[in-house]
Each structure stands twice: as structure tokens, then as C-alpha cells.
Amino acid sequence: MALGTITVTPKVKTGPIHVDHLSFAGDGAYPAGGTVDFEGLFVAALKAADKGSPGRKILSISQVDASGYVLRYDFANDKLMVFESDNGGADGPLQESTTANMAAITHKVIVFSM
Numbered sequence: 001m002a003l004g005t006i007t008v009t010p011k012v013k014t015g016p017i018h019v020d021h022l023s024f025a026g027d028g029a030y031p032a033g034g035t036v037d038f039e040g041l042f043v044a045a046l047k048a049a050d051k052g053s054p055g056r057k058i059l060s061i062s063q064v065d066a067s068g069y070v071l072r073y074d075f076a077n078d079k080l081m082v083f084e085s086d087n088g089g090a091d092g093p094l095q096e097s098t099t100a101n102m103a104a105i106t107h108k109v110i111v112f113s114m
Contacts, residue, residue: 018056020046020111021064026082026102033096034079042111056113064108070094071107 022045027035035041039058046056061073061080070083082102083094 015114017059018111018113020051020113021108022111023106023108026105026107028101028103030082030097030100030102032098034074034077034081036077036079038073038080039078042113058111058113060112062110062112064110066107066109067105069097069105069107071109 082097084097
């Protein structure tokens with residue numbers, strides 16, 4: 001077996017890339033489809049910590065630790081989504097979490113932004 005064709009996205013000249021380590025409690029009322037306005041929450045946290053400008057745009061999120069969950073940032077809809085394994089594979093390898101209250105779960109991510 002081999003990988004399929006790899007498509008390289010043309011490089012865009014950008015300004016400095018920022019790398020921020022975040023740690024936060026999960027959504028206390030996680031909605032189906034993900035937590036909305038993650039980029040806004042990220043920029044507000046930077047502003048509160050005097051660590052960034054209001055114009056930052058998320059380029060990528062890398063999960064560090066999510067207590068067994070898998071995090072994915074939906075760029076098109078600006079949502080942070082949480083996935084989990086169903087431990088049986090009947091629904092596929094991962095499915096969106098149906099845990100409504102994730103406030104006791106600490107997520108750690110690295111956010112790349114500009």
C-alpha cells in the first residue's frame with residue numbers, strides 16, 4: 001500500500017506566525033456541531049492576557065491533551081468540535097461526542113495563528 005497523491009497548497013507570504021499553548025475546560029453545554037466562535041474566544045483570551053492583537057486568525061490547531069477525546073477546528077464554521085471513539089467501531093473510527101457537559105475535562109492545544 002502507498003499514500004495517495006499528495007497535493008501541496010501554494011505557499012502564501014505571511015507575517016509572523018504565532019504559537020500559543022492553551023489550556024481550557026471543556027464546554028459546559030457542548031452543542032451538537034461544536035462550540036461556536038472558537039476564534040473569538042481565542043482572541044479574547046489573548047487580549048485578556050495582554051498577549052495578542054484582535055486581528056489574529058487561526059491557521060491550525062494541534063492537540064496536546066484532550067483526556068481521550070480528539071479535537072478538530074472547523075475553519076468554515078469557526079467551531080471547535082470534540083470527537084470520541086465508540087470502542088466498537090460500529091459507527092466508524094470516531095464520532096462527535098454526545099457528552100453535553102464537558103466542563104470537568106481539560107483540553108490542551110497549540111494554536112498557530114497570524
